[in-house]
Amino acid sequence: MSIAVRNLTKLYNGTPAVNDISFDVKTGEILGFLGPNGAGKTTTMKVITCYMPPTSGVVEVDGLSIFDHSLEVRRKIGYLPEMNPLYLDMNVLDYLLYSAELHQIRGAAAQQRIKEMVHVCGLEEVRHKDIGELSKGYRQRVGLAQAMIHDPEVLILDEPTSGLDPNQIVEIRNLIKHLGRAKTVVLSTHILSEVQATCDRVIIINEGKIVADGSPEHLQRQFHSADIVTLELKTGAKDPILDIAPRLRVLAYVNTVTLLGHEGPVSRFELHADKGQDVREAAFRLAVSEGWVVLELRRNITSLEEVFHKLTMA
Amino acid sequence: MIQLSNVLAIFRRELRSYFNSPVAYVVIVVFLAIIGWFFTSNLFLMNIASLRVVFELVPLVFLFFVPAITMRLLAEETKSGTLELLTTKPVRDIEIVTGKFLAAWALLAAALAPTLFYLLTMLFLGSVDIGPVLSGYLGLLLMGGVYIGIGLFASSVTENQIIAFILSFLIILALFLMDKVLMYVPEGLASTMEFLGMDYHFSNIARGVIDSRNVVYFLSLLSFSLFATTVSLERRKW
Numbered sequence: 338m339s340i341a342v343r344n345l346t347k348l349y350n351g352t353p354a355v356n357d358i359s360f361d362v363k364t365g366e367i368l369g370f371l372g373p374n375g376a377g378k379t380t381t382m383k384v385i386t387c388y389m390p391p392t393s394g395v396v397e398v399d400g401l402s403i404f405d406h407s408l409e410v411r412r413k414i415g416y417l418p419e420m421n422p423l424y425l426d427m428n429v430l431d432y433l434l435y436s437a438e439l440h441q442i443r444g445a446a447a448q449q450r451i452k453e454m455v456h457v458c459g460l461e462e463v464r465h466k467d468i469g470e471l472s473k474g475y476r477q478r479v480g481l482a483q484a485m486i487h488d489p490e491v492l493i494l495d496e497p498t499s500g501l502d503p504n505q506i507v508e509i510r511n512l513i514k515h516l517g518r519a520k521t522v523v524l525s526t527h528i529l530s531e532v533q534a535t536c537d538r539v540i541i542i543n544e545g546k547i548v549a550d551g552s553p554e555h556l557q558r559q560f561h562s563a564d565i566v567t568l569e570l571k572t573g574a575k576d577p578i579l580d581i582a583p584r585l586r587v588l589a590y591v592n593t594v595t596l597l598g599h600e601g602p603v604s605r606f607e608l609h610a611d612k613g614q615d616v617r618e619a620a621f622r623l624a625v626s627e628g629w630v631v632l633e634l635r636r637n638i639t640s641l642e643e644v645f646h647k648l649t650m651a
Numbered sequence: 652m653i654q655l656s657n658v659l660a661i662f663r664r665e666l667r668s669y670f671n672s673p674v675a676y677v678v679i680v681v682f683l684a685i686i687g688w689f690f691t692s693n694l695f696l697m698n699i700a701s702l703r704v705v706f707e708l709v710p711l712v713f714l715f716f717v718p719a720i721t722m723r724l725l726a727e728e729t730k731s732g733t734l735e736l737l738t739t740k741p742v743r744d745i746e747i748v749t750g751k752f753l754a755a756w757a758l759l760a761a762a763l764a765p766t767l768f769y770l771l772t773m774l775f776l777g778s779v780d781i782g783p784v785l786s787g788y789l790g791l792l793l794m795g796g797v798y799i800g801i802g803l804f805a806s807s808v809t810e811n812q813i814i815a816f817i818l819s820f821l822i823i824l825a826l827f828l829m830d831k832v833l834m835y836v837p838e839g840l841a842s843t844m845e846f847l848g849m850d851y852h853f854s855n856i857a858r859g860v861i862d863s864r865n866v867v868y869f870l871s872l873l874s875f876s877l878f879a880t881t882v883s884l885e886r887r888k889w
Contacts, residue, residue, distance in 0.1 A: 386739040389887050411741040418739075422732030426671055427664075438660035439740040483736075 338399045338413060338490035338521045339364050340385060345394035347380050354380040356545035357394070367517045369536030369553075370525035373649050377545040378525040379419050382495050385523070386416045398491060412440065415484035419495040421477060425469030429460055429479055432468060433486055440487035454482040458512065474505035481512065492517065494524040498531060510535055529642050543649040556644050566608045566616055567597075569633035570624060577604035581629075588623060590614040603632065653749060657742045661750025662757075665724070669758050674720065679762045682716055690769050700773045705766055706787045706857045710850065713759075713791075713798050714823055720758055721802025722815040724751045725884070730810040734884075744884045748803065748877055755799045756792075763791060783859030790856030793869040794849060798823050800876025807883040823849075826872075 340362040347355045355377040362368050370378045384391045385398070387407045396403045398410045424432060433454060437447040455464050458478040463471055468479055477497065484492060497513060498506045506528075513524065514535055526532060532539050533553050541549040541556070549556055574580035577599050585594045590611045597605040610616045617634055624631050669675040689708055693699045728734040737747060773779045798819075805819035806812075830848025833841045845851050849872075852865040 383735075388735055388739050408741045408743070411739055414739070416736070416739045418732060418735050420732055422736055424664075424668075424733060425731075426668060431667075435660060435664050436740070439657065439737070439742050441654075441656065441741070443656070 340399075340491065340521065340523070341395075341397045342381070342385070343395045343397075345381065345384060345396060346392050347377075347384060347389075348392045353545050355384075355391075358542070358545070358547050360540055360547065360550065362521055362523055364521055365519070366538055367514075367522040367524070367536045369532035369539045370523060370542060371527065371529070371532055371539055371645065372525075372542040373527060376542045376649075378542060379495055381542075382416075382493050382523065382525060386414055386493055387411050412487070413489055414491045414493055415487065415489035417480045417484045417492075417494045417497055419499075421480040423468045423476060423479060423483075426467060428467050429455075429464045429471075432479065433482060436483040436486045442487055450486055450488070454486055457485075457516070458482040459508075473500055474502070474508070477501060477505070477509055478512070481509070481516075485516065490520055492520050492522045492524075494522065496525055496527075498526065498528065506531075529645055541645060541648050548648045549644065559644075564610045564612060564614055564616070565637040566610065566620065567633060567635045567637060568606045568608060568620055568631070570604055570606070571602050571630040571632055572604065572627075573602060574604070577606075582606065584623065584627070585620065588616055588619045591616055591619075605633075653743070653746055657746040658750045658753065661742075661747055662753045665751050665754030666757055669720070669754065675758055675761075678716060678719055678758075679765075682712060682762045683765055685712055686766055690766075694772075700776050702769060702773070702784055702787065705769065706791070709763075709791055710794060710827065710853060713795055714820065714827060716762070717755075717759070717795065717798035717823070718802050718805070718816045718819040720755050721799055721806055721819060722812040723806065724755065724803055725806040725880075726810050726812045726815045729807075738884070738887075745877075745881050748807075748880045748884065752796075752799060752803055752877060755803070756796055759795045759799065760792065763788070763795075780859075783857070786859050786861050787857040789861070790853050790865075793856070793866065793873075794853050797826075797849065797869055797872045797876065800873045800880070801826075804876050804880045804883060807880045 342361070343359050345355055345358050346353060358377075358381070370381070372378050383389050384403070385396055387403050387410055390404065398413055401410050401413075403410050424435075427435070430451060433451045434447060437443070437450055442450055455461055458481055460475070460478055460482060463475055468476060471479065481494075481497070484494070494513065498509050501509060510531065513522065517535075524535070537552060539549070539551065539553055539556060540547055549559075551559065568585070570581065572581060578596055581604065582594045582596060585591060585606060585608060588608075591608050592611065593609045595607045595609075597607055599605070608616055608620065615636060617636060621631060621634060686705055686708060689704045690702075693701065693704050725734070728737065738744065770779070770784060801822050802815070802819040805822065806815040808818070809815050826847070826849045828848075830845045830851040833845055836844055846868075852868045855862055855865045
């Protein structure tokens with residue numbers, strides 16, 4: 338079940354929340370929608386789920402336009418909105434039955450699906466409780482259960498882990514990963530580790546525009562500007578800036594050498610090398626030939642955090 | 652096109668929500684206490700066994716009663732965000748509106764039903780002309796339906812329940828008073844305003860004359876209010 342978004346623009350009172358974005362989500366993919374608050378993630382999701390139409394542009398789910406086949410599109414999608422709105426006065430089973438009925442699932446089939454969802458989402462203990470009495474983690478599970486009650490092929494989850502404690506975040510994340518195997522999933526978040534942990538692909542969106550698109554690893558590779566190596570040496574040198582740094586600087590591809598710290602015989606350096614060049618081997622050989630003891634030699638990977646920061650703060 | 656099963660699902664949820672909270676019970680008890688007090692004081696103090704007091708008083712009591720039961724129907728869902736969830740299910744807006752309307756209407760009928768005991772009392776005491784009584788109840792249901800349609804519309808334009816209450820109260824009051832202020836309006840307008848007034852049509856029906864003009868008046872107001880509510884729900888798409 339694929340999703341195609343073409344030239345989507347949404348204006349609120351003349352200001353664009355989403356500005357001419359296009360992307361595809363392939364069947365079976367888990368796509369992470371990343372961006373600062375107010376970047377247009379939620380707006381895009383509201384358009385895909387047929388909650389509101391775009392100002393211009395086209396969205397198709399499985400080849401069906403959201404304009405001409407709104408009901409069919411909604412039938413295929415399971416949606417967990419931001420803030421996870423629920424009827425607090427209903428108990429869990431009643432609420433799931435209501436959700437099933439609104440998806441035209443009734444009778445024994447509905448009971449079967451409810452049983453499955455209660456099991457998969459771990460709601461056995463609370464199934465007779467009012468939703469208003471549940472903790473945030475359980476409410477989030479109820480939100481996921483209602484989104485999947487009709488076994489949709491597409492899941493749209495808007496900040497599924499916001500407001501949860503770290504343990505609950507891990508649980509929900511695993512649940513999404515587990516359930517998302519057979520489905521097309523779009524989830525939005527502003528937590529970067531979440532994307533790294535769950536998603537096959539990331540779209541970074543900022544001020545209504547897509548600024549990056551690719552797998553988390555791909556983005557890390559694409560956006561690091563230099564290879565940085567951290568080196569900690571134990572030497573007899575009295576002044577590392579004069580005695581050691583110049584020798585490191587002349588290594589092939591090394592551009593700058595910075596002294597990070599110096600304590601007794603131990604000094605820490607940071608080597609900035611040309612993009613794509615690994616200078617660890619050369620540094621190691623130099624140390625061996627000089628008789629320096631290597632305490633640490635590490636290549637720094639640009640984290641997604643840095644990529645995000647670079648793209649959204651510029 | 653309306654899918655009945657969707658309407659029923661929404662109807663059942665709303666009705667259950669009424670009876671799960673004190674709203675339904677409080678409203679019904681207050682309603683019956685007011686009507687009952689007038690009926691019994693007529694009966695015992697004035698020795699009049701008549702349902703006329705019911706038919707004269709209920710439209711006024713409904714003026715407070717109906718906005719109270721309709722104010723949360725859509726405003727609460729807008730505020731809590733569940734409306735977003737509901738409208739992204741494969742359900743048409745008109746089905747949502749119809750389901751909620753029917754739930755409020757059922758509650759209104761449930762509040763009205765115990766007053767049939769007065770009818771039983773009167774049948775026990777003497778002979779009753781049953782025709783006008785039945786048509787009176789029909790009139791109350793029709794008029795109550797219009798009140799609810801208006802209340803539902805008011806609830807759809809705001810996420811504040813108090814505003815929804817006041818707005819529906821004012822619209823209903825205007826329609827209720829329309830044919831009572833005729834002496835203050837220019838002569839040319841008087842007949843139009845009389846025809847637009849709700850009480851004019853209701854009193855015809857309550858007298859036992861079921862004229863299609865009166866019924867059509869209520870039904871068209873009702874359809875219009877439900878239509879306006881549906882359009883107002885679709886406002887999110889503008």
